Amino acid sequence: MSRQQAAQGVVLTGYTSNSAALPQPHGAAPLSRRMGQYNIQRSRPGEKPPYQRCNSQDSLDELALADYWKEVEIISGDSETQEEVQLKVADEGEQEEAWLMEAGLATLFDESAVDGEDSFVLLSTLTRTQTAAVQRRVETLKQTLRKRNKPYSVPDVRDIFKPPPQQDSKDDESASTGGSEDRKKETTSGVGNGAEPVAEAETDINLEVSFSEQALSYREGSKGLEPVQEADDGLPDFKVVRDKTGLTKVGALCGADMKKVRRLVLIEMTALFDTAAIDLKTHKPLKIKVKESGLFGVPLSTLLEQDQKRLPGARVPLIMQRLISHIEEEGLHTEGLLRVPGSSTRVKAVCQELELKFYDGLFSWETLKQHDAASLLKLFIRELPHPLLTVEYFSAFVSVLKFPTKKQQLQALNLLVLLLPEPSRDTLKALLEFLQRVIDHKDQNKMTLNNVAVVMAPNIFMFKGFRSKITEQQEFAMATGMATIVRLLIRYQNLLWTIPKFVMVQVRKQNMENQRKMNRDHAVRKLLKKMAYDREKNNEKSEKNCEAEGGFIRVQAPQFSKVSMAVQLTEELQASDILSRFLSQDSSISVKREDLCLYEIGGNIKERCLDEETYMKALLELNPSAEWVIKSIQR
Template sequence: MTEGEQEEAWLTEAGLATLFDESATDGEDSIVFLSTLTRTQAAAVQRRVETLNQTLRKRNKPHSVPDVRDIFKPSSSSENTADVTSPERSLGDTPEVQTLGNGAGPEAQGGGADNETDINLEVSFSEQALIYKEGLKVAQPRREADDRLPDFKVSQDKTGQTRAGDLSTEDMKKVRRLVVIEMSALFDTCGIEMKTHKALKMKVKESGLFGVPLPTLLEQDQRRIPGTKVPLVLQHLMSHIEEQGLDIEGVLRIPGAATRVKSVCQEMEQKFYDGMFPWESLKQHDAASVLKLFIRELPFPLLTVEYFTAFLSVLKLPTKKQQLQALNLLVLLLPEHNRDTLKALMEFFQSVIDHKDKNKMTLNNVAVVMAPNIFMCKGFRNKISEQEEFAMATGTANIVRLLIRYQNLLWTIPKFILNQVRKQNTENQRKMNRDRAVKKLLKKMTHDREKTSDKPEKNTEAEGFIRVQAPQFSMVSMAVQLTDDLKASDVLTRFLTQERSVTVKREDLCLFETGGNIKERCLDEETYIRALLELNPSAELVLKSVNHAQG
């Protein structure tokens, strides 16, 4: 993209197109959104707006982009707009920085080497990078070779971890906007330029198995099995290897015979959806070659054209921890079908590695073998020379190593992002309540005052009980005593004990947090209910069966 196009595309993806296009509508209150940004996030927005203004001046175009001082000036329309980051304040005096200064967490202290492996999900990654850059972090980064990667520790959050896919569509849209800004803020803070790219325009197949775009492939799979999240052909290939090939030496590394692999692909195209493909005769090395071919033949890369270069730039970040933080954000930026498919592949690679004593496929071996398939997609190979491809090999293998090794961390939504979403929802709700109150005054309606109150109703009943809703089941609600150590897992156990007629499996049952400052969130089983209700006092707890099926 040219200068100016980059900034316009970035602002659009961040949900801030109204800053340069008055006709744009994103359905969100930009003032409320901007009020939740940290100083580094605000600085990232400022940088793009200023660059766009300069570009428009050079081109002698009408100057329609507002000045950053107007964008970040405090507003009296919201109670919390004192936190809106002005250009001056964005460089030092936000609540997040004050928290850091008060010593909230290991990143604020810059202390001993043990902190090198502590992952802080409560403070913005770009803020942590700024603290590191300013010299408060004294320990030097260590380079790890082969399979020897550190065990990064994430402190237990009593309100529970949130995985990609646990939130409602509305809240995930907010997450994505914040992640776009946080990702750029992290790279900006580290002095690394991150460019995105336009999607490739090419003719693509509209049906079949190989060389078909992921959305098209999943659409045809979902017509057969609703809820499919990972292409069925890929699932079958991985399952075939897991069932019979994990102990075979060199699985994934030793290729199948080229003529046989070509024949297998042709037969799959003809017989897969009819259920007539002879899986029992498929050799394991051939299956692995077909799996790699499937990934390579995707017309658009699994890591997307837009963020392909950003993935390659991750290793420029100065510490392993910052590289993981960047990967975490990039994974969250992937479209849902890419993210789910990539996760299924990483889980499969880990299964292969778990049998390394027999198959000799260590983390490093798997990464070296699979990186070229993930990073050398069909459309991208035409744009790169063999020499460039060779130079990329080591770096891409290191990125795949990180994706496999830390997949449980990389597919989670950092708490600081989720807290920003909660702030947005709270402010939007307050604004709606005020609007309702004004309308009711105009209509001289004084009833239903509770709905217009800014004070949330606590989800607690007399004598320390809470009520859990279960609308899908015969026992539509259940009273549970609220104690300090009550977890979501305890609620699930209690329900399954009392609901005798339930046929849903434990792993397909989830306790949801709904309402208040979140639309809907599936809770992990280690969530402490009291801590959650302190964070979101007006939340309802709802039990639902969920579809975890990938096919």
Template sequence: MSRRPNNTDEVVLTAYHVSNKSAAAGSGARGNPRSRKSGQYTMNHGNVNPSLGRVAINRSGSQDSLDDLSLDDYWKEVEDIKKNTDCSREQQDVVKEPDEGELEEEWLKEAGLSNLFGECAMDSQESIAFLSTLTRTQSAAVQKRIDTFSQTLRKKNKQHQIPDVRDVFKQPEASKEKDQNVNGFQSLEARDKRKDDQSEYAAAGLLSNNEEGKKHMEDIVPETDINLEISFAEQASNLKEFPNVKSEKEDDSLLPNFRLPQDKTGTTKIGDLAPQDMKTVTSLALIELTALYDILCTELKLQRAAKIKVKESGVFRVPLSALLEQDQRRLPGTKVPLIMLKLISHIEKGGLDTEGVLRIPGASARIKVLCQELDAKFYDGTFNWDTVKQHDAASLLKFFIRELPLPLLTVEYLKAFHSVQHLPTKKHRLQALNLLIILLPDVHRDALKALLEFLQRVVDHREHNKMTLKNVAMIMAPNLFSVHNSQLKTVDQGAVASAARTASVMLFMIKYQKLLWTIPKFIVGQVRRQNVVNQKKLTKEKAMKKLLKRMAYDREKSEKSISENEVPQGFIRVQAPQFSKVSMAVQLTEDLKAGDILARFLNKESGGMSRNLKKEEVCLYEIGGNIGERCLEENTYMKDLSQLNPSAEWVIKSKPSV
């Protein structure tokens, strides 16, 4: 069968680029990877809030954590990559240098705050609602970028004067005094004089106005606990109040087993929220990540993608978005490219007990031929998978990831992932990775999740395949963090340091992947507050529409139906459109969980439906009120959640396709 032509097209991507200080910051990371030199990393913009000060952090060129972690597997993988790289293939620069001011402008757009500048600044009521829910450190991060953008714009065009956002959103003096959470914009100098919201910090045990509050955070919250209720940047800011707190002596051979404290209102995972709420989560995650890096005096390295030509046919060197689009035409609901799933499946079919399952490469000539045949025959269904050995499939999977024209971790955030290892503690790194995972586009995030889950399954068989967590991290790091192999051409001290950092980040992503797909509770809380503020603008219109709809609905209901829908106090009504019993009044008790409600409906349906639904296929949803839509985990305590969102409706329906 003839091979399909490689059609090309131009794709324009927008994001933002590392600041012009990145080179200076990056040079500080070069040198002997085993040396231990202390130093500080600067931020992209302006000076640090003087009241917050700077953190003196001991860091090394690579990381202490990699001192005992041999890089042999890493460099062996690099050599294998070079053997399988087509040097004749034209390399394209996927990174574009930004014009002056574009960095801050793109940041504001990504954060959902583009209407803070320009002609529409005076009418940006939606942004006011958004800003009103920000924490102190988040507000400072936004303010800094707006100030920098405004200054840059005035320098470029002195005749074009834009309104100062601090004047646009200036609050009355009485409102400023009342608002202890710094909701909205004020000057940084004024914000420095304000006291922290003690009620917020009391929840973290971080009050500074008494002797007990001066204890170290580690003395109050065990190191293995991850606090998702308070902003990560706020937690980092408070650590500066304790002069005796020192940065951790890092050693990845002693990785803690981080855990999430039980949340009675339920843990929210990526994919549990409605698209509109998830869009708000993404904006908040970017602001929070920026604030965290600002507080830790670490440069946040973000880039901007250039316009490049990409293939639109075949399976290799095709963007994930293009692959998924053609896969979904064949199999609706697909979230991960079919070629990637097939390669993983083929590796597992051969057994994960095979020694060196990811380490031993396939023959270079055979891999090249298999790539060409898969490009031509995969979608025709004529490719003979019996000819693919297990080690060939592993090499093809790594080739697929490595040769993506737009990296799996994206052009925009690739260096940000890399810079995670500059953060002072394991907990800070985990927090930053959590926010970065949230920021990834859906297709990249879903593909990364499938890959990490597969790698964990490989590690689970380490007693037989001799592939430990460190081995797997070393082998996969150069495939995820090298853009078109440009970072693999030379090996110097800087490359050694980079290898150590990327391998450690890879190790973190594999080990803590279950935590990384969790949306922090403080961000979900901000989404709820924003929804409440936005709803107030349409209260009158909604009230009238709801009244008219209720009147029409009531006229169509019989007396029996009306009596069935009356819900006594202390009860909630659960709707289940897919079930024969479409609704049920459920009494709220202290120990009632979402899983209990599902079990009640499923038990009643066991003999009344033509198709038996499994518990894993359905979910109880929280809909409306202060949230768009949220899929509840089974351990959610319904009484606590109903108190948090008393106006919500409760509906049982199928889970999103996985």
């Protein structure tokens, strides 16, 4: 079976109460026989198993799957009784309604919906492919309500995307980011009209142009795809095209701007799947009984609430952090780490002991063996009552392999990672970083990227209680697909936790337009309230403007003894240079360099922790009203 066939056949799966109840394809052979169909060379008694044997995609498809089926057998054998879970897809209309609500566009079908943000401000920043995605959902919802003879107030899509009905002046109109002509010019630049983004190699990830717009240009046949030189592990060496205004990583933005990011990413992800003609059905959230306390089998949100009472600000479950720390302390060189299972009897006993003693600090970590600790880590991940990748986006993750190129698969994964709830995203990041450290020691532990991906795939993609009647061909495709997705997640994790610049540009436009509307709607009241305040600040503003015009910026540091300093701008001045200068001028600072960040605050962004390679002059041109503040990073 080819890789393309495998990608098309990927389906959801899970495990149940015991090995006899493992979801078996109709008429499928036993596990051992299925492993034999791949001509696996099994080790003889006394011989070491052939750990390192997959260095290409072909070997992943054929040889390495033995480890996958062994892992499935371990998982199914260790499972406790669990009620079966039925995954349900939302009905047509219901799905579109939920999507519009999540995208912050509930007012398009419910005039009584209340949201702090203006839906039409969001709509005014969308690209043509994003606009088409919204139009499609609105029109489907409208048609569904009409078929059901239900009253509806869904506006015509042609009315939704009209320019704002009133502007104070021509100057106001030309400066507005909401005009449809401006949007058309911005979103079609370099894409969609037979033109590729300039000087972009196939291994470059362009974060400045909407991914769905890029996909549209490929679909329209603007340029044949160039063959990509693959690395030793079968995956290309993709790189992000850096921008002078700096990359924005997850965690660098405040909550208000991150909320805008998530809504825009949902629309963009949907537009990308639409452009590639990949049908995407989201599943309803699971309604199951869950444990309200403990360590294993507890929802991430509940577990983090427990942990934050003991360690404020904890973002990754403490038990998971401790297991990873123990494995690394004992050494990542252990041969077959993650692949060789621990003793099932010991693992079960340790699990029960941890439940009783972990929070009291009474557990004897020195007695825990490496393979048992690795088995406990895998157990923790797969015992989560809600999958780490979430039920809502589970099928989207699996469908990523339907995209025709690796670049598009990565773009889709990037958007899906950004859509994950914060606890899932942070936990997944910690897991992938650990897996990469395991791979970094492959010469000692014999665990290559492919080996790790194959072993971890069932633990990430299979979850308790769900069953699916699938064919044998689908089962093999599912195994290959899951392992391939985990490979992508591990290999390109630095890219996947980056917020694309085109999304950041849209966030800035929304902030600008919301600020303009607020100023316009409340001008008189604000004027009366702030006349005295404005007079007081007038001299300070003038000083700031004079500094900017003279090639200087004022950097504030209210947390530290050196409250502020003037910094002269040059073409090459980066955020890292400002931090270095600040530390060199204040010897009393005890905070580590890596715990400090230069923040961009105000103007067209709420708050953003700057990438140290940000060129300050370029960023000042993008956000001339911003203030610059050095403070400790909130981890």
